[in-house]
Amino acid sequence: MTGRHRIYLALGFLGALHASVLLASFLAPYDPKVQDRELPFTPPTRLHFVDVRGRFHLRPFIYTCEPSSMPAAPCVEDRTRAFPLRFFVRESSAGLEVEKANLADRGAELGVGGLKRRHWRLFGVDQQARIFLLGSDGLGRDQFSRLLHGGQVSLLAGILAAGLALGLGLMLGAVAGFYGGWVDELIMRGVELFLALPWLYLLFAVRAFLPLHLSAVQSFFLLIAVMGVVGWARPARLVRCVVLSARERDYVAAARGFGASDAYLLRRHVLPQAFGVVMTQAGILIPQFILAEVALSYLGLGVAEPVPSLGNLLAELQQYHVLASYWWMFLPGVALIPVFAGYYALANALQEGAGVVPT
Amino acid sequence: MLRYFTRRLLHGLFLVVGVSLLTFFLLQLAPGDFFAEMRLNPQMTAESVAALRHQYGLDRSVATRYLLWINSVRKGELGFSFAYDSPVASLLWARARNTLMLTLSAMLLSWLIAVPVGLGCGARPGGWSDRLCLGATSSLLAIPDLLLALGLLFLAVRTGWFPTGGMVSPGFDELSGWGKVRDVLSHFCLPVATLVLGTVPVLVRHVRAGVVEVLASPFIRAARAHGIPHRRLVARYALRGAAAPLISLLGLTITTLLSGSLLIEVVMSWPGVGPLLWEAVLARDLYVVVGTVMFSTLFLVGGNMIADALLLAVEPRIRTE
Numbered sequence: 014m015t016g017r018h019r020i021y022l023a024l025g026f027l028g029a030l031h032a033s034v035l036l037a038s039f040l041a042p043y044d045p046k047v048q049d050r051e052l053p054f055t056p057p058t059r060l061h062f063v064d065v066r067g068r069f070h071l072r073p074f075i076y077t078c079e080p081s082s083m084p085a086a087p088c089v090e091d092r093t094r095a096f097p098l099r100f101f102v103r104e105s106s107a108g109l110e111v112e113k114a115n116l117a118d119r120g121a122e123l124g125v126g127g128l129k130r131r132h133w134r135l136f137g138v139d140q141q142a143r144i145f146l147l148g149s150d151g152l153g154r155d156q157f158s159r160l161l162h163g164g165q166v167s168l169l170a171g172i173l174a175a176g177l178a179l180g181l182g183l184m185l186g187a188v189a190g191f192y193g194g195w196v197d198e199l200i201m202r203g204v205e206l207f208l209a210l211p212w213l214y215l216l217f218a219v220r221a222f223l224p225l226h227l228s229a230v231q232s233f234f235l236l237i238a239v240m241g242v243v244g245w246a247r248p249a250r251l252v253r254c255v256v257l258s259a260r261e262r263d264y265v266a267a268a269r270g271f272g273a274s275d276a277y278l279l280r281r282h283v284l285p286q287a288f289g290v291v292m293t294q295a296g297i298l299i300p301q302f303i304l305a306e307v308a309l310s311y312l313g314l315g316v317a318e319p320v321p322s323l324g325n326l327l328a329e330l331q332q333y334h335v336l337a338s339y340w341w342m343f344l345p346g347v348a349l350i351p352v353f354a355g356y357y358a359l360a361n362a363l364q365e366g367a368g369v370v371p372t
Numbered sequence: 373m374l375r376y377f378t379r380r381l382l383h384g385l386f387l388v389v390g391v392s393l394l395t396f397f398l399l400q401l402a403p404g405d406f407f408a409e410m411r412l413n414p415q416m417t418a419e420s421v422a423a424l425r426h427q428y429g430l431d432r433s434v435a436t437r438y439l440l441w442i443n444s445v446r447k448g449e450l451g452f453s454f455a456y457d458s459p460v461a462s463l464l465w466a467r468a469r470n471t472l473m474l475t476l477s478a479m480l481l482s483w484l485i486a487v488p489v490g491l492g493c494g495a496r497p498g499g500w501s502d503r504l505c506l507g508a509t510s511s512l513l514a515i516p517d518l519l520l521a522l523g524l525l526f527l528a529v530r531t532g533w534f535p536t537g538g539m540v541s542p543g544f545d546e547l548s549g550w551g552k553v554r555d556v557l558s559h560f561c562l563p564v565a566t567l568v569l570g571t572v573p574v575l576v577r578h579v580r581a582g583v584v585e586v587l588a589s590p591f592i593r594a595a596r597a598h599g600i601p602h603r604r605l606v607a608r609y610a611l612r613g614a615a616a617p618l619i620s621l622l623g624l625t626i627t628t629l630l631s632g633s634l635l636i637e638v639v640m641s642w643p644g645v646g647p648l649l650w651e652a653v654l655a656r657d658l659y660v661v662v663g664t665v666m667f668s669t670l671f672l673v674g675g676n677m678i679a680d681a682l683l684l685a686v687e688p689r690i691r692t693e
Contacts, residue, residue, distance in 0.1 A: 211628075214668045313654075330522055346519035357514060
């Protein structure tokens with residue numbers, strides 16, 4: 014396979030992953046915040062194709078699950094009634110008092126039309142049963158829906174933070190390399206300062222100066238800002254190197270001779286040279302920032318409940334009995350593996366394309 | 373030579389001072405401080421909170437406090453912890469010892485594993501061992517270390533082979549000398565294993581890349597023409613040729629291990645610097661945060677300087693002027 018093909022393959026794989034989390038509210042059978050206190054830590058629901066009489070059905074069906082008193086014991090399926098899986102349903106499961114109440118309120122405000130605002134879901138089951146493809150958590154929330162929505166938050170955090178870090182790095186690196194002199198000296202000292210610290214320590218320290226109790230949205234954007242501000246140093250250094258060599262080229266001197274302004278030179282002749290470096294850095298930085306989000310949220314310093322993120326989904330494992338008994342609570346961590354594999358493959362392919370030996 | 377090291381030392385000093393200024397002033401921007409929560413306590417009057425703030429000097433200006441802090445660094449105290457009510461230095465040293473024990477043994481172990489494995493992979497580029505190696509390292513790289521730590525903990529809980537956290541078992545003091553060593557070692561296994569599994573793939577890839585590069589160079593071809601067996605070529609010539617870039621990796625390993633151990637220590641409740649920093653961030657224990665960050669910077673700067681000295685010893689061609 015040529016390098017170009019590998020880049021497209023990795024991009025396609027990552028694109029599919031991101032599309033699936035972007036479509037979370039369609040692919041997930043439930044709202045990630047909806048609780049069912051009757052069904053905490055329900056193991057993943059089994060999809061059946063063969064019923065009690067031994068007949069095969071093309072449409073899979075599920076049984077309801079009686080919560081057992083023993084933790085981690087497989088739940089007892091109630092085989093008297095089967096619930097077929099339905100596709101393209103409108104908001105499958107009611108019986109969720111919270112949401113019902115909310116919708117009723119909103120319905121009252123909006124008139125009768127309010128209730129029709131419930132959107133389509135890819136699949137679902139009848140209201141009396143609940144389908145937990147990946148089990149449920151301690152509050153009876155559907156782990157599959159939370160995983161998809163949490164993935165949305167975590168992957169977005171990674172991309173936005175990397176965008177911020179690369180933007181800062183590109184700007185500062187370009188200025189340092191293009192103008193040189195004391196500006197260069199100042200910026201490069203700053204780079205050394207930021208590179209001198211283990212980045213997780215730095216992230217912690219910067220997080221320490223922000224208020225502890227924040228709403229989920231605020232904490233999400235603050236987290237991105239913090240990660241972006243901490244991560245600008247390495248791209249800045251690399252961009253500076255590229256700019257240093259690019260500004261000495263003859264065509265740059267020629268353009269300057271024709272009276273091109275600095276801004277034009279940077280935009281037209283110098284910065285396009287840094288494209289490869291920036292893309293490769295993106296492939297490296299995004300998984301790193303996803304991991305940072307997961308780590309901070311796991312430690313309770315990142316995205317706050319009830320908004321799910323892959324990190325605060327894993328945080329339930331801090332309780333000993335959850336860690337010991339409910340294996341499906343590990344799945345948000347396992348879901349990171351394909352994401353990381355995709356990004357590493359992309360970074361490797363990009364590096365090879367740029368003529369760097371992959372390490 | 374001496375001038376080179378003086379310059380490096382000065383540079384290191386600049387970094388340490390710069391980081392201290394940076395963290396100190398960033399932390400001042402924080403809304404609220406350690407005593408902010410106390411104001412909500414109905415048993416505390418506003419006056420007594422103000423008195424406490426005055427006692428710890430929190431009502432002074434930032435610059436004054438920085439100077440006061442420098443003064444306490446000079447006395448070897450590194451500031452004062454509000455939560456523990458003791459100088460930061462005494463807190464930090466006990467924790468730092470545990471973190472150093474963890475990271476240094478993880479580093480040693482990962483190099484001991486990575487160098488032979490990397491040599492084995494790079495010896496025949498494109499061969500089955502090489503492909504196996506690439507596959508194994510890429511899959512290990514894709515596993516986040518948090519998941520690795522949690523997975524190992526799960527294993528420990530399910531099998532009971534390893535203790536699941538902390539550094540010593542309850543009743544540690546009653547154990548005999550040998551028993552104590554065994555107890556600590558058994559607690560050591562999981563965190564060290566997590567750190568090693570996270571570091572080894574990166575190192576193996578670098579070792580492999582270095583060996584492959586050296587093996588392709590003309591002097592190896594000449595040596596091969598002289599009839600030196602392949603095994604000896606790899607073990608002696610290629611390894612020495614690849615040593616220089618590997619030594620400069622030492623600094624990188626220290627960074628990744630320090631950052632990695634921060635998280636792993638909290639997850640596995642290892643009584644190191646990680647949990648100290650975490651609790652300090654949550655409690656707004658200002659000087660503990662600054663002290664911990666300073667510790668990590670010092671460790672890193674020191675590690676990089678040792679790596680530079682080693683590099684100079686292996687590769688005298690490097691210019692020191």
